[in-house]
Amino acid sequence: MGEVFAGRYELLDPIAAGGMGTVWRVHDHTAGDIKAAKMLRQADAAMLLRFVREQSVRIDHTHVVTPQSWAGVDDRVLFTMPLVRGGSVSGLVKRAGGTLPPRWIAALTDQTLQALEAVHAAGIVHRDIKPGNLLLEPTGTGRPHLRLTDFGIAVPSDEPRLTHVAMIIGTPGYMAPEQYHGADPAPAADIYALGVVILEMLTGQRPPGDGPPPPVDIAGLRSGRPEHDAILDLVAATTAPDPAQRPTAAALLAHPALRSLVARWDDPALADDLTVPEEYADTPEPSPSHLPTAAHPPPPPRAPAPTLRPATAVLPPPPGAVSPYSPTRPDIPAPQGARTSAPLDAWLLLGAGVVGLLVALFLLLG
Known part of the structure; x- marks a missing residue:
């Protein structure tokens, strides 16, 4: 079994990586399904602001994907989204x-x-x-x-x-x-x-x-x-x-x-x-290194994290x-x-740490 983040989200394999962090395929042990999760480290205020903004978006539409839930442990935070399995228009x-x-x-x-x-x-x-x-x-x-x-x-x-x-x-x-x-x-x-x-x-x-x-x-x-x-x-x-x-x-x-x-x-x-073929399996089969163990390499990144x-x-x-x-x-x-x-109005959260982020999210999301 791979790492289980916040006692709930098992990190299966990375889908994409970028300066903001890594997008993972995760197994939600509470909901019992496979999701996508964007994980980042609280390295600076700009990242915290971006996390708060993205997590706050809620639009219920068949052609829109927005965050579902979030969790934080030490200096890392993640939010989950539905796993869209067919790649991107770029691919x-x-x-x-x-x-x-x-x-x-x-x-x-x-x-x-x-x-x-x-x-x-x-x-x-x-x-x-x-x-x-x-x-x-x-x-x-x-x-x-x-x-x-x-x-x-x-x-x-x-x-x-x-x-x-x-x-x-x-x-x-x-x-x-x-x-x-x-x-x-x-x-x-x-x-x-x-x-x-x-x-x-x-x-x-x-x-x-x-x-x-x-x-x-x-x-x-x-x-x-x-x-x-x-x-x-x-x-x-x-x-x-x-x-x-x-x-x-x-x-x-x-x-x-x-x-x-x-x-x-x-x-x-x-x-x-x-x-448009299916690129991501729905069966959680993580390896200890959190990387796919199949003989074939993983599919190209779905949506590179900016x-x-x-x-x-x-x-x-x-x-x-x-x-x-x-x-x-x-x-x-x-x-x-x-x-x-990067968003340059990040001064709003300068000096914010883990506690500040969790309080902001609590107030924002109820």
Whole structure:
């Protein structure tokens, strides 16, 4: 038997690791089932703040995964979530050879928008929409079932700014222009990030993350194929430079291009052999080292835990022209980064230790 954390959660094997800690497959001895659990050490106030924020999110929706329970022992804390067994959109794109067929993009976009509609209706901005945070239930050859996860840097859309200078929070390459320049969190930034994800699923590429997000130029991608160009219509709508010009999640769900493709999932003309297989077994078989003992290596990480780093900028860069980003359609996708900057309003919990965390969670969760 592996380590049993807090007398309840048996650590079976690691699913993903990052600067925030490790995501484990765990056996909940009290509930008698298998869950996913994110464990971290209380190394600094930023991590504590992120833990409190993520643990506090409660959204009951078929396309959203939020924490269920938490536990703390000494300098370690964890919270559990349902185990989503089909990997992530990032892994799906890699297995598909770098790009996805239009009907898959439409189905995944439709479900992500349903998740964002619920998240935004709850007054929350996710701020980290990317392929690694879009998990998949195993459905074999059937229609995929997506679930949005990782609310570690999510904030209420009406939360007042806690710092006196603009800070950049998000994953480079997926941030909206206004998010890069330190604007207050707003749902339109999530819509932009989804547009980048759609573009990446279609072309295997996304804008570079080493500077201000350039305007997305899709003119050269038009192919004359109706399904392909319908996806580009969604990219154009979601990546409008002006956030006021981006449709809401609810409006995008009614977009004619999206509705037409979603309705054609079973069209034989669009059929393919892409699948979402089960990646994580439900039977607890831990080894003493907490690593899988099977002859085959474990599956690729499901959803990498974002790495906390200092903000990439404190003040917005000087204004200037930014060349448009014009993606191509290579056979192999560009590498996907996994950098996420740290929340910089962590001063709220400076000096907090284990006792402070437990008290905060008790007051927050009742």
